[in-house]
Amino acid sequence: MEKGAVLEMRGICKYFPGVRALEGVDFTLREGEIHALMGENGAGKSTLIKVLTGVYPKDGGTINLAGHDHPVNIRSPQEAQNSGIATVYQEITLCPNLTVAENMYIGRTKGNLTNWKKINADAARLLDELGIPAMAQQQLGSCSIAVQQMVAIARAVDMDCKVLILDEPTSSLDEQEVEKLFRLMRDLKQKGVGIIFVTHFLEQVYEVCDRITVLRDGMLVGEYIIEDLPRVQLVSKMLGKDFDDMADIKSESDTDNIDYNGTPVYEAKDLTGTTGIKPFDFEIHKGEVNGFTGLLGSGRSECVRAIFGADKTAGGTVKINGKNVKINKPLDAMKNGISYLPEDRKLDGIVGDLSVRDNIILALQVMKGFFRPFTKAQAEAFADEYIKLLSIKTASSDTPVKSLSGGNQQKVILARWLLANPVYLILDEPTRGIDIGTKVEIQKLVLKLAAEGKSVTFISSEIDEMIRTCSRLIVMRDGKVVGELKGDDLNQNKIMATIAGGESK
Amino acid sequence: MTESQKQLQPKKSAKGFFGKLIQNQLFIPIAALLILVIFNLIADPSFFKISLDESSEGFLVLSGYLITIIDNASELAILAIGMTLVTAASGGQDISVGSTIAIAGSVVLRVLCGTDSRPDQMKAPIIVAFIVCVLVSALFGAFNGMLVAYFKIQPMVATLILFTAGRSIAAWINNNELPIISDPSFGYYGNFIPGIPLPTPVFIAAVCMIVIALVLKFTNLRLYAQSVGINPSSSRLNGINPQVIKFLTFVILGICVAVAGFIKVSRLSTINYSVVAKDIEMDVILAVALGGNALSGGKFNMTASILGAYVIQFLTTTLFKFKVNSAAISAYKAVVVIILVVLSAPIVRNKLIELKNKISRSKANTQVGKEGV
Numbered sequence: 001m002e003k004g005a006v007l008e009m010r011g012i013c014k015y016f017p018g019v020r021a022l023e024g025v026d027f028t029l030r031e032g033e034i035h036a037l038m039g040e041n042g043a044g045k046s047t048l049i050k051v052l053t054g055v056y057p058k059d060g061g062t063i064n065l066a067g068h069d070h071p072v073n074i075r076s077p078q079e080a081q082n083s084g085i086a087t088v089y090q091e092i093t094l095c096p097n098l099t100v101a102e103n104m105y106i107g108r109t110k111g112n113l114t115n116w117k118k119i120n121a122d123a124a125r126l127l128d129e130l131g132i133p134a135m136a137q138q139q140l141g142s143c144s145i146a147v148q149q150m151v152a153i154a155r156a157v158d159m160d161c162k163v164l165i166l167d168e169p170t171s172s173l174d175e176q177e178v179e180k181l182f183r184l185m186r187d188l189k190q191k192g193v194g195i196i197f198v199t200h201f202l203e204q205v206y207e208v209c210d211r212i213t214v215l216r217d218g219m220l221v222g223e224y225i226i227e228d229l230p231r232v233q234l235v236s237k238m239l240g241k242d243f244d245d246m247a248d249i250k251s252e253s254d255t256d257n258i259d260y261n262g263t264p265v266y267e268a269k270d271l272t273g274t275t276g277i278k279p280f281d282f283e284i285h286k287g288e289v290n291g292f293t294g295l296l297g298s299g300r301s302e303c304v305r306a307i308f309g310a311d312k313t314a315g316g317t318v319k320i321n322g323k324n325v326k327i328n329k330p331l332d333a334m335k336n337g338i339s340y341l342p343e344d345r346k347l348d349g350i351v352g353d354l355s356v357r358d359n360i361i362l363a364l365q366v367m368k369g370f371f372r373p374f375t376k377a378q379a380e381a382f383a384d385e386y387i388k389l390l391s392i393k394t395a396s397s398d399t400p401v402k403s404l405s406g407g408n409q410q411k412v413i414l415a416r417w418l419l420a421n422p423v424y425l426i427l428d429e430p431t432r433g434i435d436i437g438t439k440v441e442i443q444k445l446v447l448k449l450a451a452e453g454k455s456v457t458f459i460s461s462e463i464d465e466m467i468r469t470c471s472r473l474i475v476m477r478d479g480k481v482v483g484e485l486k487g488d489d490l491n492q493n494k495i496m497a498t499i500a501g502g503e504s505k
Numbered sequence: 506m507t508e509s510q511k512q513l514q515p516k517k518s519a520k521g522f523f524g525k526l527i528q529n530q531l532f533i534p535i536a537a538l539l540i541l542v543i544f545n546l547i548a549d550p551s552f553f554k555i556s557l558d559e560s561s562e563g564f565l566v567l568s569g570y571l572i573t574i575i576d577n578a579s580e581l582a583i584l585a586i587g588m589t590l591v592t593a594a595s596g597g598q599d600i601s602v603g604s605t606i607a608i609a610g611s612v613v614l615r616v617l618c619g620t621d622s623r624p625d626q627m628k629a630p631i632i633v634a635f636i637v638c639v640l641v642s643a644l645f646g647a648f649n650g651m652l653v654a655y656f657k658i659q660p661m662v663a664t665l666i667l668f669t670a671g672r673s674i675a676a677w678i679n680n681n682e683l684p685i686i687s688d689p690s691f692g693y694y695g696n697f698i699p700g701i702p703l704p705t706p707v708f709i710a711a712v713c714m715i716v717i718a719l720v721l722k723f724t725n726l727r728l729y730a731q732s733v734g735i736n737p738s739s740s741r742l743n744g745i746n747p748q749v750i751k752f753l754t755f756v757i758l759g760i761c762v763a764v765a766g767f768i769k770v771s772r773l774s775t776i777n778y779s780v781v782a783k784d785i786e787m788d789v790i791l792a793v794a795l796g797g798n799a800l801s802g803g804k805f806n807m808t809a810s811i812l813g814a815y816v817i818q819f820l821t822t823t824l825f826k827f828k829v830n831s832a833a834i835s836a837y838k839a840v841v842v843i844i845l846v847v848l849s850a851p852i853v854r855n856k857l858i859e860l861k862n863k864i865s866r867s868k869a870n871t872q873v874g875k876e877g878v
Contacts, residue, residue, distance in 0.1 A: 348739050352735055
């Protein structure tokens with residue numbers, strides 16, 4: 001083994017029926033480094049992690065761990081843990097109804113008697129040492145997601161791990177929480193722990209990582225020291241092509257010929273939600289792309305949910321093409337040509353066990369009616385058309401949608417709503433948690449739809465994306481619409497200033 | 506060919522036929538049926554004898570264990586249809602079907618007998634009794650459905666109410682008397698129609714299966730029930746009303762209960778409130794499970810459930826045939842059920858596939874070795 005390395009994977013292969021998930025991948029982790037594992041969805045990051053943690057048996061290759069003379073064979077997550085490999089997943093896998101200390105020591109006490117006093121003291125000491133703002137005897141559920149994530153890390157650290165895997169730990173955290181997490185990661189690095197960091201956020205990689213390993217289509221592209229690989233290069237390595245698409249997205253759009261004086265496609269006056277948002281006015285014109293922006297919890301999702309009828313509304317008038325309509329439930333909105341891609345893909349979007357085909361036809365089928373099902377051939381034709389159109393990567397249209405990668409699941413839901421042929425499409429965080437290539441595809445698609453005369457509301461946490469795609473932004477703060485920006489005002493500084501409020505210039 | 510590709514190949518072929526077979530939802534019920542058939546063939550081939558005898562009414566009817574099985578399994582198969590839908594949409598089971606069958610049967614007798622428990626003539630046409638029975642059962646199904654769909658009570662808890670109260674309600678409907686109908690034409694539906702050699706319940710079950718097949722083909726019940734069972738929140742955002750769908754499945758089960766109850770009272774022309782269809786809910790749930798349907802809801806396979814019902818009846822009849830003490834039958838059933846359920850667990854199926862792969866791989870290796878020599 002290389003000197004200083006804590007983990008060496010060589011020539012790792014993994015096959016699934018009909019798919020080559022990993023082919024001869026090498027990966028080296030050194031003591032006290034933070035190593036980013038990058039790649040698009042389906043590049044093999046998760047598979048590599050799962051092989052390393054014993055979730056999948058490997059089909060070829062060797063894994064060497066520091067302190068072992070021979071290659072190790074990891075057959076289960078438990079074995080991985082025992083050999084000092086700890087994993088913290090994107091979703092918290094602890095028990096929210098137990099205390100922090102219980103969560104840290106559950107399943108690790110020896111014998112039948114448990115010395116709770118000692119455990120609580122140990123936990124308190126460790127939390128203090130790592131600077132985690134939580135009390136040992138506090139219920140885990142009462143901590144913020146970030147702190148819960150840190151507790152998961154503390155648990156891992158206390159188990160004496162040499163290798164710590166963080167799989168998308170930051171995707172549900174806000175900026176300050178991410179900063180706290182990074183501080184903890186740097187501390188651990190000082191203590192000599194090797195950290196594998198899987199994320200979609202490029203900025204974060206450049207903020208904390210020392211090295212990057214890039215995978216593409218199950219193959220190793222290369223391992224780089226962070227200083228040697230500028231961002232653009234990284235992106236082009238991940239995509240396998242030169243990357244200037246992002247820059248010229250906007251130039252393809254043509255916002256001049258939107259008739260802002262005509263009748264809006266959708267218009268709401270004093271629309272009042274029941275989920276803590278203040279009454280708001282909103283309109284969108286034919287061919288327009290606009291967006292709601294604001295911090296997490298500012299009420300942007302609640303606004304679009306009220307528009308779609310996903311949450312009950314308490315008042316206000318809604319006009320579609322100048323005609324008064326009532327929207328009380330999602331089906332009303334759908335029948336009026338509104339589509340809504342929800343923020344939480346797993347919870348509100350996909351119907352996991354159903355096939356890709358059923359997921360694609362679902363909305364259109366519901367609109368067509370309970371007593372008029374599509375024939376199998378029709379459904380098949382629709383599914384095939386959209387699988388091709390959006391280049392959804394799936395073995396077949398019969399595959400359960402839950403077995404697809406995140407980006408492809410998102411495309412399936414997009415396909416569902418495109419098939420419904422809406423006049424007004426609401427996309428709430430369509431680009432969250434998916435790879436950069438798909439992000440670009442989705443943004444381009446939005447602009448293409450607008451060019452075809454559809455209206456789109458686009459919400460994203462990444463302001464860059466909003467600026468690139470939207471021609472008008474509605475800014476929200478604390479459940480209230482606080483501003484509207486368009487034209488030259490659409491720049492990062494102005495948006496930030498509006499979000500933050502009056503004082504900042 | 507690289508080393509890894511070589512390893513890949515036998516796996517593929519195993520996935521091909523054997524893998525598909527084992528992953529198919531119909532595999533377990535069909536395999537169970539085959540095992541029962543083979544067991545009976547070895548133990549006593551006369552099990553499969555079907556003879557054409559003269560019945561007490563003087564016409565020719567088919568008899569034999571196989572006929573008994575398809576006859577007695579009718580109620581179970583009909584109930585399995587409704588239970589499959591309830592399971593898929595609500596992710597829970599209705600444990601009140603036995604008790605509500607008692608109610609349905611009691612209603613039929615009440616309408617036919619009026620206040621007289623030993624009428625010389627039926628007081629109403631049978632079709633009227635049947636329709637009233639369907640309405641009442643659908644109403645009780647709606648009661649369960651309302652508790653589950655609108656009050657969000659767990660199905661098993663919600664249906665516990667009628668499970669406990671159902672037989673008392675049934676007795677109360679007829680003032681706790683046991684009406685007996687002497688008119689033989691009422692018995693046609695649970696026994697034989699003169700001149701037709703197959704028992705009538707078989708035809709009724711067949712009609713129910715055809716109806717549900719048509720419903721599943723010409724409506725979106727399957728898609729809706731599955732979506733609601735898998736992800737109610739997402740279903741709602743796609744315009745489906747999960748509450749209505751859950752409610753609907755309970756009403757459908759109520760109708761199935763009505764049909765089953767009608768057959769039950771017709772078989773004997775009377776009713777015993779505390780015994781009729783006793784424990785049938787467990788057999789029905791078992792049929793659904795045996796069909797490889799997840800009891801936590803979601804995707805379902807109707808054919809597999811119905812097949813499951815016949816497998817369970819086959820088993821019961823086999824046990825009776827071998828003179829197993831009727832008190833001990835449940836214990837025997839339990840053993841068989843454990844085996845079937847374990848076999849149908851995905852983890853065991855995957856192990857089976859792995860085993861098969863290992864065997865075929867070692868075979869391939871020895872062949873390569875021989876060629877080398």
